[in-house]
Amino acid sequence: MGFYGVLECGSQVFDNHLIIALVERWRRETHTFHFTCGEATITLQDVSIIWGLTIDGEAVTETDVSHKVEQWQHICLDLLGFVSSSKHLKGGHLSMTALHDHYMANLVNDDTSEVDIVKFTFCIALIIIGRIMFPDYQGGSAKLIFLQLLPNIDNVKSYSWGSAVLVFLYRELCNSSRIEKTTMVEPLYILQVENWI
Incomplete structure (x- = not known):
């Protein structure tokens, strides 16, 4: 990536x-x-x-951010492998706590499927983007708009x-x-x- x-x-x-x-x-x-x-x-x-x-x-540009909580939950399930509760989703932001908890509960091992490894990779990428590259004022959430740039791992580096x-x-x-x-x-x-x- x-x-x-x-x-x-x-x-x-x-x-x-x-x-x-x-x-x-x-x-x-x-x-x-x-x-x-x-x-x-x-x-x-x-x-x-x-x-x-x-x-x-x-260019890294923002795309449609007018999603409802249910739509963001669906995107998180598809790309990250989990559905976050609505308390962790606020205005297109996902709590770092939810990301960290999911990350720690689903560490990669020899039995992990390739699909789960890709979702784990997206989770790590969102943590890097949200905590280091584009942090928010509290450091507690990541903008989900960046998930819309990640679905094809091979294309992420082209941005x-x-x-x-x-x-x-x-x-x-x-x-x-x-x-x-x-x-x-x-x-x-x-x-x-x-x-x-």
């Missing part, structure tokens, strides 16, 4: 002071950090090198995931740099690694 680089980075300890300092130096007008030595920014090449995500290919992550990062940096904003959800790993380099 092309997410191995994201998975290889693992969990990281973030330097909150560095992140806050960077956000304070972000300029929404130019999408750059303003330092005393000049301007700098994060590029597509940076995203590609750090996480190994593709930057060429089809420009790196471009989507960079757009998400820029948008969140612009939002976080506003005075009234108190939380950040951008892919902090890319932000931190880029500034170590």
Whole structure:
């Protein structure tokens, strides 16, 4: 699927002071950090090198999200192999708790069928996408719109995931740099690694 680089980075300890300092130096007008030595920014090449995500290919775009809870449950059953209760589905978001519980209860072994391995893979992909690449403010749910891009495993790598992550990062940096904003959800790993380099 092309997410191995994201998975290889693992969990990281973030330097909150560095992140806050960077956000304070972000300029929404130019999408750059303003330092005393000049301007700098994060590029597509940076995203590609750090996480190994593709930057060429089809755009990662939102599709129809007007589904009802029952429709999302049906999509989850088809692609993830379980039906989540309506308390774990809110506005096109699936609780990370439900994903994690299903993941832990259905670990792959020698007896696992190929169909179940594919569903397990979709579950892992949604966790990576929802927790690391495109996190929400609480870190507690994943957008199910991304499931609509996953049904054909061979095509997942054809999307420009790196471009989507960079757009998400820029948008969140612009939002976080506003005075009234108190939380950040951008892919902090890319932000931190880029500034170590």
